[in-house]
Amino acid sequence: xxxxxxxxxxxxxxxxxxxxxxxxxxxxxxxxxxxxxxxxxxxxxxxxxxxxxxxxxxxxxxxxxxxxxxxxxxxxxxxxxxxxxxxxxxxxxxxxxxxxxxxxxxxxxxxxxxxxxxxxxxxxxxxxxxxxxxxxxxxxxxxxxxxxxxxxxxxxxxxxxxxxxxxxxxxxxxxxxxxxxxxxxxxxxxxxxxxxxxxxxxxxxxxxxxxxxxxxxxxxxxxxxxxxxxxxxxxxxxxxxxxxxxxxxxxxxxxxxxxxxxxxxxxxxxxxxxxxxxxxxxxxxxxxxxxxxxxxxxxxxxxxxxxxxxxxxxxxxxxxxxxxxxxxxxxxxxxxxxxxxxxxxxxxxxxxxxxxxxxxxxxxxxxxxxxxxxxxxxxxxxxxx
Numbered sequence: 001x002x003x004x005x006x007x008x009x010x011x012x013x014x015x016x017x018x019x020x021x022x023x024x025x026x027x028x029x030x031x032x033x034x035x036x037x038x039x040x041x042x043x044x045x046x047x048x049x050x051x052x053x054x055x056x057x058x059x060x061x062x063x064x065x066x067x068x069x070x071x072x073x074x075x076x077x078x079x080x081x082x083x084x085x086x087x088x089x090x091x092x093x094x095x096x097x098x099x100x101x102x103x104x105x106x107x108x109x110x111x112x113x114x115x116x117x118x119x120x121x122x123x124x125x126x127x128x129x130x131x132x133x134x135x136x137x138x139x140x141x142x143x144x145x146x147x148x149x150x151x152x153x154x155x156x157x158x159x160x161x162x163x164x165x166x167x168x169x170x171x172x173x174x175x176x177x178x179x180x181x182x183x184x185x186x187x188x189x190x191x192x193x194x195x196x197x198x199x200x201x202x203x204x205x206x207x208x209x210x211x212x213x214x215x216x217x218x219x220x221x222x223x224x225x226x227x228x229x230x231x232x233x234x235x236x237x238x239x240x241x242x243x244x245x246x247x248x249x250x251x252x253x254x255x256x257x258x259x260x261x262x263x264x265x266x267x268x269x270x271x272x273x274x275x276x277x278x279x280x281x282x283x284x285x286x287x288x289x290x291x292x293x294x295x296x297x298x299x300x301x302x303x304x305x306x307x308x309x310x311x312x313x314x315x316x317x318x319x320x321x322x323x324x325x326x327x328x329x330x331x332x333x334x335x336x337x338x339x340x341x342x343x344x345x346x347x348x349x350x351x352x353x354x355x356x357x358x359x360x361x362x363x364x365x366x367x368x369x370x371x372x373x374x375x376x377x378x379x380x381x382x383x384x385x
Contacts, residue, residue: 013133013144020133023060023099027091029084029383030054030376032319034348040317043215044074051080054321054352054379055087055128056371064371065132068289068322069124075266075290075316078120086121088383094125095385120292127294127325131368140366141325142332145298149331152363156180156211156339160347163188166196167203177361180209180236180339185226186217194229201233209339212238216263220247227255237282237310240264252280260312265300266290275307283310285341288326290316301333310334314341320353324369327357331366340364350378 012018033051040047052070069087071078078086130141140149157173159166159181170181183200185193201210212235218226223241237260242248245264252259260283261275275281284304291297304311313330315323323342330340342364345357353373357364 014147017133017137017144020136021099022129022133024057024095024097025060026058027095027383027385028056028381029087029091030056030379031080031084031382032352032379034319034350034352034378036347037349038347040347042072042074047073050317050319050348052319052322053080053084053087053124053382054319054374055124057128057132059132059136061136063132063136065128065130065135066321066369066371066374067124067126067128067131068318068325069120070289070316070318070322071120072289072316076120076292083120083124084382086119087124090121090125091383091385120289123288123292123294131325135368135370140331140368141328142330142366146332148335149328149366150335151331151367152336152365153327153330153334153342154179154336154339155343155359155362155364156182156209156341157362158341158343159183163192163196167199170200170204170208173362174204174208176359177363179207179362180211182211182213182341182343184215185212185238186214186241190218190222190226191229194226197230197233197235206234209236210234211236211260212241213262214238214241216240216243216245219243220251223251224254227251227257231256239283239285248281249277249279258282260285260310262287262314275303275309281307281309283312285312285314287314287316288329289318289322297329310338312338312341315344317344317347319348320345320351320357321369321374323357323364324353324367327364327366328368351375352379 031053033049035049052068055067057065069083071080071083130144134141134144143149157178159169161169173181218241220242235257237258239260239262242251248259258280262285284300286300288297301311311333313326315326323345326342352375353369354375
């Protein structure tokens with residue numbers, strides 16, 4: 001299955017949607033600040049609050065669409081301030097500039113399809129336009145590009161606790177209906193963590209899929225030792241086990257545990273990069289907020305499908321608005337067959353919608369949300385046109 005090569009704002013819609021007229025009447029940008037239940041420790045920083053932008057577009061017919069622009073500190077190339085500036089510059093050119101279609105938007109009216117380095121502002125505006133168009137046609141945002149979507153997507157449960165909590169957390173998640181679990185490793189002694197993975201497999205049985213995420217924690221020798229210890233536990237894949245990704249094929253050859261790219265994808269700027277040489281590559285963990293470009297996201301999805309690699313959509317601690325967008329994209333890209341990494345809403349004490357983006361029995365709905373669903377009590381209006 002081949003997806004379409006984007007040519008407008010990173011997006012080419014299916015033929016039946018290409019000539020939908022669009023004329024923007026107004027745009028609003030809200031800044032949200034959502035406290036974490038527990039501090040989020042990242043490689044280069046620790047966050048107690050997640051900040052981001054929610055974009056609301058309204059057309060001349062009163063239809064609305066929403067997108068999220070939330071650079072992740074330490075991972076995104078832009079700051080929130082830069083993202084806000086870039087977004088307002090785009091909107092100033094688009095709002096009130098007359099009618100255009102999503103298939104063609106001339107440079108004269110402010111198109112950015114030829115931009116050398118797409119910014120997260122582009123992805124936020126792109127998905128807001130998709131949201132607006134999909135609401136006008138009463139279809140899912142992903143359907144406009146991919147022609148299909150599921151009503152729900154499976155989610156991998158994220159085990160965040162300390163080693164002693166792994167099995168109890170796994171027990172709770174399995175009881176809650178999760179069929180795929182993801183465990184963060186590389187935080188303490190690798191031998192102890194390997195035993196913890198063995199304990200989870202023993203408790204969970206063979207039907208539950210196990211994914212691991214090491215965040216580039218190990219040298220090759222340590223990773224191989226860990227891989228040999230957990231290989232009998234039938235690991236679906238381990239994300240980024242090595243400090244030096246070039247050695248990943250050697251890791252796989254030595255222990256037989258498949259691996260996945262995550263951080264590596266955000267360091268590769270060439271959209272035509274080939275993964276042929278990476279023997280053992282099982283999945284691409286795709287974080288649209290960090291990829292920051294719909295065109296590149298679709299290119300990576302195409303490559304994954306062509307090579308028999310899993311395209312796994314994953315979140316970067318977005319708010320409910322962003323999670324809704326990601327769920328809809330996952331519904332079109334991986335459907336009900338591949339668990340997505342969207343189990344991050346529970347990390348916050350509050351959200352941006354009146355009803356939280358919820359997971360039921362291990363599944364997340366791909367339904368759309370409207371401005372009536374928004375809860376702006378943790379938001380500040382920064383821009384209006």
